Amino acid sequence: MATLRLIMxxxxxxxxxxxxxxxxKIIEDTIALIDELGxxxxxxxxxxxxxxxxEASIYxxxxxxxxxxxxxxxxxxxxxxxxxxxxxxxxxxxxxKLEIALGIIAEKKxxxxxxxxxxxxxxxxxxxxxxxxxxxxxxxxxDNKEGLFRGFKSLCKKIASFIKEINPxxxxxxxxxxxVLEAGxxxxxxxxxxxxxxxxxxSRNPAQWHDDNEDFLKELVFNxxxx
Amino acid sequence: MATLRLIMxxxxxxxxxxxxxxxxKIIEDTIALIDELGxxxxxxxxxxxxxxxxEASIYxxxxxxxxxxxxxxxxxxxxxxxxxxxxxxxxxxxxxKLEIALGIIAEKKxxxxxxxxxxxxxxxxxxxxxxxxxxxxxxxxxDNKEGLFRGFKSLCKKIASFIKEINPxxxxxxxxxxxVLEAGxxxxxxxxxxxxxxxxxxSRNPAQWHDDNEDFLKELVFNxxxx
DNA sequence: TCACAAACAATAGTATTACTATCTTTTTGA
DNA sequence: TCAAAAAGATAGTAATACTATTGTTTGTGA
Numbered sequence: 001m002a003t004l005r006l007i008m009x010x011x012x013x014x015x016x017x018x019x020x021x022x023x024x025k026i027i028e029d030t031i032a033l034i035d036e037l038g039x040x041x042x043x044x045x046x047x048x049x050x051x052x053x054x055e056a057s058i059y060x061x062x063x064x065x066x067x068x069x070x071x072x073x074x075x076x077x078x079x080x081x082x083x084x085x086x087x088x089x090x091x092x093x094x095x096x097k098l099e100i101a102l103g104i105i106a107e108k109k110x111x112x113x114x115x116x117x118x119x120x121x122x123x124x125x126x127x128x129x130x131x132x133x134x135x136x137x138x139x140x141x142x143d144n145k146e147g148l149f150r151g152f153k154s155l156c157k158k159i160a161s162f163i164k165e166i167n168p169x170x171x172x173x174x175x176x177x178x179x180v181l182e183a184g185x186x187x188x189x190x191x192x193x194x195x196x197x198x199x200x201x202x203s204r205n206p207a208q209w210h211d212d213n214e215d216f217l218k219e220l221v222f223n224x225x226x227x
Numbered sequence: 228m229a230t231l232r233l234i235m236x237x238x239x240x241x242x243x244x245x246x247x248x249x250x251x252k253i254i255e256d257t258i259a260l261i262d263e264l265g266x267x268x269x270x271x272x273x274x275x276x277x278x279x280x281x282e283a284s285i286y287x288x289x290x291x292x293x294x295x296x297x298x299x300x301x302x303x304x305x306x307x308x309x310x311x312x313x314x315x316x317x318x319x320x321x322x323x324k325l326e327i328a329l330g331i332i333a334e335k336k337x338x339x340x341x342x343x344x345x346x347x348x349x350x351x352x353x354x355x356x357x358x359x360x361x362x363x364x365x366x367x368x369x370d371n372k373e374g375l376f377r378g379f380k381s382l383c384k385k386i387a388s389f390i391k392e393i394n395p396x397x398x399x400x401x402x403x404x405x406x407v408l409e410a411g412x413x414x415x416x417x418x419x420x421x422x423x424x425x426x427x428x429x430s431r432n433p434a435q436w437h438d439d440n441e442d443f444l445k446e447l448v449f450n451x452x453x454x
Numbered sequence: 455t456c457a458c459a460a461a462c463a464a465t466a467g468t469a470t471t472a473c474t475a476t477c478t479t480t481t482t483g484a
Numbered sequence: 485t486c487a488a489a490a491a492g493a494t495a496g497t498a499a500t501a502c503t504a505t506t507g508t509t510t511g512t513g514a
Contacts (some may be wrong), residue, residue, distance in 0.1 A: 015461090022462075038365040043500065055502080057462055064501075132359045138265040140420045153423040173427060173442050178417060178424040179410040179447075185407055186404055193367045196380040197405040199398060216399050220406075223450040242490090249491070271469065282473080284491055291472075 004114045007076045011146040012071045015061045023061055024117050025051050030068060035122040039069055039130045070134045070148050076127050077151030079115070080104065094165035101159050102221060105184050106214035118145060128185040156181065167225045176224055180217050187213055231341045233305045238373040239298045242288045251344050252278050257295060262349040266296055275347045276432055297375050303354050304378030306342070307331065308385060321392035328386050332411050333441035334375060355412040362440045383408065394452045403451055407444050414440055 005018055017023030020056050022211060029051050034042045044055045062068040083104050088097045107123040135149060143149065160173035168175075190197040200212040231243055243248030256278050261269045270283045271292060290294040310331050315324045336351040344393040362376060370376065387400035397403075410426040418436050 020461080031228075040364065044502090045500075054463055054465090056464085056504090059502075060461080078307075085255060095406075096303065129363055131362065135421065136268065136356055136359065136416075149421060153421065157422050172446070173426065174423065175410075175414055175425045175427065176442055176447075179413065180407065182409065182413055183402075183406040185294060186406070189363075190405060194362065194371060196401065197383050198402045199400065200402065205389060216402055219399070220447070224447060247490080271473085272471075281492055281494090283475090283493085285472075287490080 002114065003064060004082075006075060006082065006115075008071065008074060008078070009147050009150055012067065012074055012148060013061055014059075014063060017061050017071075022051075022057060025053075026058060026061055026068075027072070028119070029116055031072065031119050031122050031126065034069070034072075034126050034130065039065075039126075039133060066137070067135075067148075069130060070143065073127060073131045073134050074148065074151045075118070076123055076131075077155050079091065079112070079120070081116075081151065081180065082153045083112075084155070084158065089096060094162045098162040098221065099218070101162065102180070102218050103214060106210060107182065107219055128189050131185065132182075152181075163221075163225055170175045170225050172224075176221060180221060182215060183211065183220070184217055187216065230343060231309075233302060233309065233342075235298065235301060235305070236374050236377055239294065239301055239375060240289055241286075244288050244298075249278075249280060249284065251293075252280075253285060253288055254299070255344055255346070255419055258299065258349050258353065260344050261296070261299075261357065263395065266292075266353075266360060293361075293364070293369050294375075296357060297370065299350065300354060300358045300361050301378040302345070303358075304382050306339070306345075306347070308378065308382045310339075311382070311385065318426055320439065321389045325386065325389040325393065325448065326445070328389065329407070329445050330441060332408065333437060336439045346421075355416050359409075366421050390448075390452055397452050399451075403448060407448060410447070411440060411444055414443065 008016075008018070011015075015023065017027050026047070029047060030042075033047055033050060037046070042057045042065060048055045048058055052090050061073065084101045087100045087104055091097050091100065112118070112120050135143070137143070156174055156177050159177045163170055163173040163176065187200060188196050188209055191200040191212075192206070200209045200216075235243075235245070237243075244251065244254050253274070256274060257269075260274055264273070269292060271285045275282045275285055289298065311328045314327045314331055318327065336347045339345070340349050362370070366372070382437050383401055383404050386404045390397055390400040390403065412424050414427060415436055418424060418427040418439075419433070427436045427443075
């Protein structure tokens with residue numbers, strides 16, 4: 001099977017981690033370690049010990065741990081956009097394209113054999129718990145100027161364009177999609193940790209949550225744009 | 228004018244900051260300092276210097292800075308619930324109650340003379356930028372067991388009950404309201420910092436955003452529940 | 455195949471953070 | 485007024501988030 005590589009914005013790293021063994025190991029083990037410890041307890045020192053390298057070596061790839069998190073989340077958004085491009089190939093009807101996109105957003109994430117280095121299941125848990133921290137900082141404007149959030153914005157724009165095709169009059173295509181992208185993670189987090197804030201959890205079976213989530217997000221979008 | 232005091236869950240603090248001068252000063256200056264520095268750069272040491280006290284003294288009120296943030300955000304949710312209770316007094320029709328609640332959620336926050344110690348405008352900026360960090364941690368389950376998120380959950384439940392009165396068949400009252408409460412902050416953040424993710428910003432005038440936000444949230448809710 | 459630059463490892467060091475501990479002084483309220 | 489509670493002063497620690505320097509591999513292209 002072909003192995004792919006997503007092209008990442010160069011401001012996300014000092015040295016491209018996809019080009020060396022050490023770089024790939026950094027990414028691989030960062031995913032495992034943040035998943036395990038959470039972003040706050042994750043440090044370059046712990047990562048260095050885990051991969052039998054040194055802090056200094058990791059600092060040659062990423063300026064600091066914040067940039068490394070931003071890199072992972074950007075990878076995730078790029079991956080999602082690629083999956084949606086792939087999934088909507090040769091589909092003409094915007095209604096159908098939107099439905100496919102929402103399905104991909106909500107679906108349970110499993111290993112993608114095209115990217116053997118990445119544990120997408122663990123990365124998805126990181127996205128759910130940590131992705132908001134990439135932009136909820138005082139440096140958000142500088143980070144944005146460097147293009148670090150291009151992946152998120154690009155995905156939002158793409159899905160918003162499906163909406164505009166369906167209903168050019170609709171006032172809030174970007175707001176609706178950014179809300180849906182965020183809510184898609186939040187509701188899974190709430191179902192698991194703060195069930196009073198969601199209605200998925202009543203079914204008790206976590207496997208069901210992804211279907212609930214898909215249904216919820218689709219209702220949200222289709223009720224809104226066809227009103 | 229009468230001065231009020233919101234009763235806070237005792238697990239939010241070690242010593243009640245509303246009962247002493249130092250405690251009130253901690254709250255007041257924490258709001259100013261987090262607003263200024265952001266939560267990551269905020270430390271007890273900087274706060275102590277600012278209020279001419281010591282780290283040790285602050286630690287007698289709050290276990291750590293995370294708990295202090297959780298306290299502030301809990302205060303905000305309690306305050307919102309009180310405003311909604313106040314605003315829906317003697318209103319019978321659930322439709323009307325829901326509309327009032329959404330108006331209060333989206334409205335520009337200004338100084339509330341009932342709580343002279345709290346700078347609600349600054350606190351609102353903190354809520355927008357930092358509130359998600361209260362629960363996006365590895366200790367969320369323990370914090371939840373201690374009841375630290377009761378304010379958020381209680382508010383969500385109240386508004387969800389309005390929805391159930393209007394449409395008892397609706398499947399996602401809590402998910403919809405938790406989504407709306409979060410989106411209400413996110414969209415303002417996006418309008419300001421990542422305008423590609425929102426549609427408010429086109430009007431360029433930040434004063435307009437609150438109206439856009441109210442309109443957006445109301446459409447979201449009313450389209451969804453009357454579908 | 456050698457040379458040499460790039461990559462990496464090893465080590466050391468710094469300022470700051472997030473606390474804990476202890477002791478003294480001040481405030482307070484019964 | 486006097487004891488207890490609160491606050492202040494001071495010190496200390498392990499960990500974090502880096503930076504700097506030097507020495508050692510290793511890969512590749514002439």
